Amino acid sequence: MKPTTIQISKSRRVLIVPWDDGHRSEYPWDGLRLACPCAECKGGHENMGTPPDPAVFDLTPTQRYDLIGADLVGNYALQPLWADEHRYGLYSWEYLRGLCPCDECRRGRE
Template sequence: MAGLASDSPTPVALTVHGRSRVLEVAFSDGAAFRIPFELLRVYSPSAEVQGHGPGQEVLQTGKRDVGIESLAPVGNYAVQPRFSDGHDSGIFSWELLYRLGRDEAQLWAEYERRLAAAGADRDQPMPANAGHACGH
């Protein structure tokens, strides 16, 4: 895993807002984002969500009300949230958090497009075995 480029923005504050379900992140370049937990969960970088290669992504649904129970630091480059649905294998680098905040509108649109293409609804429950076919 590549480290941060020395000029990449780093978080100066991270706040989990449980009631409003957003992760507030302020970066060293002055940017500040309020990233919805649902967006974090849907775009988790874990193999369980992303699969093991292009085209193997597992479409996440039923995550509108997901919470974050804890947020653990990973070295000095990332955080690892434990979501209320038990998902805890996604490691969110500072670059990923920045991209999720900066590109939130575009990412929501992409998620809606993927839902429509799959004939799925954002609020339908995930199938019981979704994302576990790879033996994790």
């Protein structure tokens, strides 16, 4: 599965991803940043590749994260650019979809 578009809503502070299977995901920026899959955020290379944890969307962040842009990486990932200049996380389509915080996806993971 792949996104059909990527939208950044600054007013709602969400990344909106409509998928080619008809599903629509909305990722609040703070949770998306806390779920960054890069080695620095995961605590080392040995922790990379771990499944996404959608529980990050239930946490109260200790700081506010602002998404200022995002680049497509090939045909397989999204690389967000954050106001704190962090840009190392590559969110593969599989990782991003596994992170979807909607009720339907949460029920499907239980």
